[in-house]
Amino acid sequence: MPPAPPEPAASRVATVSKVRVAVAEHALGAYVIAAEFLAGRPAFALGDGTVRLELGGVLETVRTHPTALLAAALSQDGATLYAGGDDGRLVAVHPDGTTEERAAVGRIWIDQVATGPNGAIGFAGGRNAWVIRPDGVLKTFAHPRSVGGVAFAPKGLRLAVARYDGATLWWAGTEAPAQQLEWKGMHAGITWSPDGKFLVTAMQENALHGWRVADGRHMRMTGYPAKVRSLSWSPKGRFLASAGANAAVLWPFHYKDGPMGRPPLELGYRDVFATRVACHPEDDVVAIGYIDGAIDAARIEDAAVVRLREPDGSPLSALAWDAEGGRLAFGGEGGAAGVIDLAG
Amino acid sequence: MAANPATATAASPAASPARIPVTVLTGFLGSGKTTLLNRILTEDHGKRYAVIVNEFGEVGIDADLLVDTDEEVFEMNNGCICCTVRGDLIRTVENLLKRKGAFDAILVETTGLADPAPVAQTFFMDDTVRAAAALDSVVAVADAKHLALRFADSKEAVDQIAFADAILLNKTDLVTPAELAEIERAIRAINPFATIHRTERCAIALDKVLDRGSFDLERILTLDPEFLHGEDHHHDHDHDDPNHVHGPDCGHDHHDHDHHHHDDHHHHDHVAAAGITSVSLTAGDLDPDRFFAWIGRITQEQGPNILRLKGILALKNDEDRYVLQGVHMIVEGDHQRPFKPGEPRLSRLVFIGRDLDPKALEAGFAACAA
Numbered sequence: 026m027p028p029a030p031p032e033p034a035a036s037r038v039a040t041v042s043k044v045r046v047a048v049a050e051h052a053l054g055a056y057v058i059a060a061e062f063l064a065g066r067p068a069f070a071l072g073d074g075t076v077r078l079e080l081g082g083v084l085e086t087v088r089t090h091p092t093a094l095l096a097a098a099l100s101q102d103g104a105t106l107y108a109g110g111d112d113g114r115l116v117a118v119h120p121d122g123t124t125e126e127r128a129a130v131g132r133i134w135i136d137q138v139a140t141g142p143n144g145a146i147g148f149a150g151g152r153n154a155w156v157i158r159p160d161g162v163l164k165t166f167a168h169p170r171s172v173g174g175v176a177f178a179p180k181g182l183r184l185a186v187a188r189y190d191g192a193t194l195w196w197a198g199t200e201a202p203a204q205q206l207e208w209k210g211m212h213a214g215i216t217w218s219p220d221g222k223f224l225v226t227a228m229q230e231n232a233l234h235g236w237r238v239a240d241g242r243h244m245r246m247t248g249y250p251a252k253v254r255s256l257s258w259s260p261k262g263r264f265l266a267s268a269g270a271n272a273a274v275l276w277p278f279h280y281k282d283g284p285m286g287r288p289p290l291e292l293g294y295r296d297v298f299a300t301r302v303a304c305h306p307e308d309d310v311v312a313i314g315y316i317d318g319a320i321d322a323a324r325i326e327d328a329a330v331v332r333l334r335e336p337d338g339s340p341l342s343a344l345a346w347d348a349e350g351g352r353l354a355f356g357g358e359g360g361a362a363g364v365i366d367l368a369g
Numbered sequence: 370m371a372a373n374p375a376t377a378t379a380a381s382p383a384a385s386p387a388r389i390p391v392t393v394l395t396g397f398l399g400s401g402k403t404t405l406l407n408r409i410l411t412e413d414h415g416k417r418y419a420v421i422v423n424e425f426g427e428v429g430i431d432a433d434l435l436v437d438t439d440e441e442v443f444e445m446n447n448g449c450i451c452c453t454v455r456g457d458l459i460r461t462v463e464n465l466l467k468r469k470g471a472f473d474a475i476l477v478e479t480t481g482l483a484d485p486a487p488v489a490q491t492f493f494m495d496d497t498v499r500a501a502a503a504l505d506s507v508v509a510v511a512d513a514k515h516l517a518l519r520f521a522d523s524k525e526a527v528d529q530i531a532f533a534d535a536i537l538l539n540k541t542d543l544v545t546p547a548e549l550a551e552i553e554r555a556i557r558a559i560n561p562f563a564t565i566h567r568t569e570r571c572a573i574a575l576d577k578v579l580d581r582g583s584f585d586l587e588r589i590l591t592l593d594p595e596f597l598h599g600e601d602h603h604h605d606h607d608h609d610d611p612n613h614v615h616g617p618d619c620g621h622d623h624h625d626h627d628h629h630h631h632d633d634h635h636h637h638d639h640v641a642a643a644g645i646t647s648v649s650l651t652a653g654d655l656d657p658d659r660f661f662a663w664i665g666r667i668t669q670e671q672g673p674n675i676l677r678l679k680g681i682l683a684l685k686n687d688e689d690r691y692v693l694q695g696v697h698m699i700v701e702g703d704h705q706r707p708f709k710p711g712e713p714r715l716s717r718l719v720f721i722g723r724d725l726d727p728k729a730l731e732a733g734f735a736a737c738a739a
Binding site: 055056058072073092093094095111134136151152170171173189209210211213228229230232251252358 | 460
């Protein structure tokens, strides 16, 4: 059941100062699945089966799927956006607005897409996950029940798959046996720490679960009042930022044992839930999107908060920095999407 | 994990009128469920349905928003053994939400052998799903000719009937009036609160099963409490009162039928073996604090045995009718609408479950009176 939002503790509500930022915003009329910078160009992947590319304030519509786009991820070099749809097709979108079908797996809803090192692409739908290897070979990984999330290890062609009762770590380049990490429940959403030592899943319950990959040691990160739908690693993997609470919750991973026995930081405390988090690529700053559409940025060092976008009443559903950390692309469930330029 | 309904209502978007109505269709293979589903997919009823079917189904129509999934039931990690939900349904609804505006309502078909609890509980337990969609009604399609046999060999058949808000008793042309009366008695012994529609080849106006709002819930008010009280619900009713089958407000066809007494011990034994009991409680104004504490305790203690609970309540100093529904340990409540002028401030609460203690429930409910 949805928990009652805790009484806003006045002392915990961060002082929000305003900064001068330039916000360019569009009403796109469809659920924003992802907001990214495709070779520096703002790109919004929408639930209606299109990607909108911005150039000089003008939006170009690129159709990737006839009816619905369900997941999208930017390649690690930032030059390709991969979109999965309800037609079982994975489509690459290039910065010039051209598209290219990279895989077609039949009547399956592709609702998970991940990108990895050396151009690796992973995606999932139903009970299968697939990897398109750098050599172009499509490799299929079958599971007894549905896949909840996919993520590549920072090094090596290794795909982690969140599933029921744990995670499976597949090698996509070799026939080496998969590693199984068990924890009862439904795991949806998965992320690998940037050093590759930890794997963290977002559970159906309001909790994260983590494993130390080397020995499978468990980490339970609980106390969320809502499901955790967004995770982001701070530079060098010092903190794992998460949504699902009245603040961005940041677990410290710069200790040898990870966050075990240590309380998380809570940044950008408000009386509504955070729905998206995105850590700055270089500075210890996290951008936080809330269920009312507001966007704040919080500094990890002193918890100072600045307001970047005022609420519009629609849950924030997509948030990403550009490679330099000067601009923030965002989108909401209600179809609002735009770019915040922090250079003003 | 019974939530305090008062808190849940205040804290959640449950009251939002924008929640997408969900109809759950249960029924064994051969019951006519697929016929009904195909009609819903093809007929012009003014609504666009996203239809979630099970992958072993027989739907012959490739509709735009037809999704086939495998029923993936799992236990919530909350220490509650009856808190099972459908992971595939959560994922499918989450994906459907990404194409908001493409459909107006959701229909979920379950496999014939499915326990109806997890599908219903999914719409209460998962926050995302619950915020976006609301269980409108559970419709069971039953084969008049074979239902008695199903009762004999399948706990799921009994559960599906116990769970239903509406029951399509299909293939009525294949049984005699006496057999039909008998199977309705068997159904009523399990679930006296559901609306029964007698059909042939699922010929029914679709608005009788789709987008019902609280229409089927109202039935708990129209049933004669005297009839429901004082009966031993472990066994079937001994009298021939046709109203227990055809209440004046049932909204279904009044066929001519006999009330011959057959030797129906066969069916009764199985119903008794299933241990399904129903209890109907009536009061006037309730003290909300006492009531929510009591219903929370009852669902905590007896949740595994409670299949369905439904209520329309008058809470003290509250001008609105309060509607309540629950599955096992989960209860969800909401203010519905103001009492109309002259409408009696009546509280009615019904339970369907196994091994319920009517006397204890009556006493507990009576103690909640304002």
